[in-house]
Amino acid sequence: MSGERSTEEQEWAGHDPLDDEPPPEAGVDGSTIPKVVVPRWIQLVGLPLLVVALYLIAKTAGVVLLAFTVAAVVALILNPMVSFLQRRRLPRGLAIVIVYLGLIGVLGFVGVLLANPVADQAQKFGNDVPSIVDDANNRLADLQDYFDDKGINIEVKRQGETALQTLQEKVVGGTSDVVDFGGQILKTAVTAGLGLLLVIVLSVYMLIYGERIGEIVRSVMPPGDGTPADDFPLRIQRAVAGYVRGQVFFSLAMGTGAGLGLYVFGATGVFPDGKTYAFAFGAWFGLMELVPFVGPFLGALPALVVALVQDPLTAVWLGIFFTALQQLEGHVVAPYIFGHTLRINPLLVIFALLLGGEAYGFLGALISLPIAAMLRETVVYLRRHLVLEPWGTTSVLGLAGPPPVRHCPECGSAVSQGDTFCRSCGAPQARTEVASQG
Structure with a gap:
């Protein structure tokens, strides 16, 4: 049956339904929603003080x-x-x-x-x-x-x-x-x-x-257009839920891949214990994928230790297998899953993990990515609904959005700014109206 795909199908197909939302100037009822202008004095005084206050609160708390x-x-x-x-x-x-x-x-x-x-x-x-x-x-x-x-x-x-x-x-x-x-x-x-x-x-x-x-x-926060896609709390909720969903799928996929690989090694006789302990090793590997940085190494360690004490050559084969699994994880599985959920540049992901780990250790690194997803949604929302007053001579009224459209009182046609006569019926337009709208 043809028709529009659901939100979940659009997300997993590589398309973010939030990208299709109307611009912030167009409200749900068609009315104009101007952007909120941030005055220069707030940019100069308020924003730096806010950053310092947030830092002091975080350091004290x-x-x-x-x-x-x-x-x-x-x-x-x-x-x-x-x-x-x-x-x-x-x-x-x-x-x-x-x-x-x-x-x-x-x-x-x-x-x-x-x-x-x-x-x-x-x-x-x-x-x-x-x-x-x-x-x-x-x-x-x-x-x-x-x-x-x-x-x-x-x-x-x-x-x-x-x-x-x-x-x-x-x-x-x-x-x-x-x-x-x-x-x-x-x-x-x-x-x-x-x-x-x-x-x-x-x-x-x-x-x-x-x-x-x-x-x-x-x-x-600045007001949205009244739709769920432009509601700030809902955007934050969707970002966190999407990351958690992606992380669960990612751990299941990697744990299943490790368990199946070790079972094949055991069935072929390369690593006999792999068939015996495939479920335990796979479950451990998937669980360790939740641990930032060292998770893949910790996940592979038990199988490598068992193989090493049995036969160093078997440990080499397992090392090659886990290395290939990590390459598959880094180049295929992780980009496919987190590319649809986190939607953050990989460099920023690494920075968030390092910053969270430095601030609060393992737990800080564990929650750093959900926080990064929330910050991303905050930045995207503010960019759509805020505009900074420039430090030049541009009028603040010009930043808040386009001026309202004038209409001819005789025929109702739209009249461009500066016109003294209607281009449809030729009726004269009041100079005082032109001056007030210019």
Whole structure:
């Protein structure tokens, strides 16, 4: 059936429906919506003071600002579902409760769904560690015999056995260092739990007062044309939701690709354990794609370590596979997905990640891209609805938009500025009207 495509289809086809919105001068009812002119004194005094104030607030707030920012991102992610339930005539408070309960239920279901296969494969891997270490020790012994036969004075067996024994103790039995740091780990877990609880509480309050917050934001920002595509709060919400959707699809795609690749390596005999642990390795790889910078390396590390202690040549093949997977990720998957969701220059993406990581560490880098998406939408919106008064002699009235069209009082035809007679009927035009409109 022919017809216009839906918004989602347009986005995934490489077309942004927001790019088709009418210019800000044309309102939803056809009336003129002039741009807001920023006077020169505000440019000279107000904007620099605003930048300094924002910097001082961010520097003073510290972790508090981070908690509110994370809560705001969470609220923006969940608000579309709350609004959907509201349109089904549910009270907003009840809709918020249902959304949070549904979110907890979905996360619990996914956890139960993944827990058994991942736990089984992880347990099997832990049971196989002693045999893996024994195989590696045998290979080291063969290598040591080769060096001894050739008269090469290199001792690799003792050093290799020590390293492998340490690895086995870490994986299977643990060490006393883990026990010593148990209290610190517990303290960190409690702190993280309290931080998570604070974020949840803040996000709930933001959702409760979401409509009021949206009205306040609309009153502060320049007015739009009355359509959803030109509504600033909705644009921000769409930007964050699009990024989250793209990130989830991206992690699923990369995790599935890694798991299938390792399964093929196992089925062909190149890396036998790849078939056994394909699901666990793939799930881990997809999860690590959420981690900025070092995520791909951390995702590939478990499979590379297992392959290395079995056969260095197998580790080389896996290294080539993960390198090719990263090239596919960087040149095909990521541009296709994030090109339709984030819509930010790659250099700005890198800058946002570095700035977020420098300011707030891992969590700062994790939320830097949603914030960058919100800033992009803010800049685009302001460019469409604001104009800076130049520092020349141009009239401010000329910046606010084109002057209203004059009409002949006799025939109603449009009359150009400066005309003293109507070009259609020849009726004279009042000089005072021309002067007032000029």
